[in-house]
Amino acid sequence: MWDYYISLFLTVVMTGLSALLLLVSTVSSYRLRNTKLALISIAFTCFLVKGLILCLQMLFHFQIIQQNNIVLVFDLIIITALYFAAIKD
Amino acid sequence: MIRRREKDALELETRRKIYRCITKFPGLHERELAKKLEMPLSTLVYHLHYLEKRDLIMAKEDGRYTRYYPTKKIGARAKEIMSLLRQKMPRRIIMFLLLHPNAYHREICEEVDIAPSTTSFHLKKLVETNIAKKVTIGKETMYVINEPEAVSDLLITYKESFLDSAVDRFADTWLKFGPQYIKKKTEKKDEEKGRFL
Known part of the structure; x- marks a missing residue:
């Protein structure tokens, strides 16, 4: 049971951070008309899509992506590092 | 003279506060504005005239008071x-x-x-x-x-x-990864080293 809640927490945090990073990167690429920033937006879109699928999987009990908590922790570290590197003061 | 005028225009905070207050509460008169902004009336009047002259706000007399309104939306x-x-x-x-x-x-x-x-x-x-x-x-x-x-x-x-600030930081951070930027930065460092040697 605990395993389920930990997975859900990690997935929700990862999805939230990806959504925030996607919003900021999309606005940046739109304002600066920069291809590099647009590519970064695509990367964050992938993270967001993955996070959304994982959330839906957990809530509605079906399976498209197989993921364990260790891989989720790695994803979360990546996205948190990117968040602190690029957005936070 | 021109520089002084431009410098005046860049005294942002006070005027921005006044302008924001007028857009948020259109139709306030001078005393109400001064009270809301906790600003001396003379300072406020000076800035109101300035903003009016620049067409950012407009004044309307209602018989008793002069009320202030924002003039336009952004084009x-x-x-x-x-x-x-x-x-x-x-x-x-x-x-x-x-x-x-x-x-x-x-x-x-x-x-x-x-x-x-x-x-x-x-x-x-x-x-x-x-x-x-x-x-x-x-x-x-x-x-x-x-x-x-x-x-x-x-x-x-x-x-x-x-x-906006998040977008600024994001763009600044990512654009610094460009090979052109790194090359220039290395050149700059080499230049500085050369100056000391």
Whole structure:
């Protein structure tokens, strides 16, 4: 049971951070008309899509992506590092 | 004289506060505004006249009081300028150019303290959007703002939001990963080393 809640927490945090990073990167690429920033937006879109699928999987009990908590922790570290590197003061 | 006038236009905080208050509470009269903003009446009147002269606000007599209203919504051109004013580096360059018209590229680099390549990147954007124009004299390039009055008026109404500062930091961080930027930075470091040797 605990395993389920930990997975859900990690997935929700990862999805939230990806959504925030996607919003900021999309606005940046739109304002600066920069291809590099647009590519970064695509990367964050992938993270967001993955996070959304994982959330839906957990809530509605079906399976498209197989993921364990260790891989989720790695994803979360990546996205948190990117968040602190690029957005936070 | 011109510089002094432009410097006046860049006294942002007080005027921005007044302008924001008028847009939020249109129709307030002087005393109400002074009370709300906790500002001496004489200072407020001075800034109100200034904003009125620049067509940012308008005054209407209602028999007893003079009430103040915002004049206009932001147009397409103003939006274009505003989008650049919302970015930290272009904003710093614009403010520097407003105070120092016809500044050279190297002077701008020194002022904003960023690599020449990054400065050129931002200046190119300003020239492309027709906010600034460049004048080449010999080997050096000078820059000047095209409509200084309009730009400084927009600076008064400019307001930074969370998204804007996040976008600034995001763009600054990622664009620094470019090979061109790294190359220039290495060159700059080598140059500095050479100066000491």
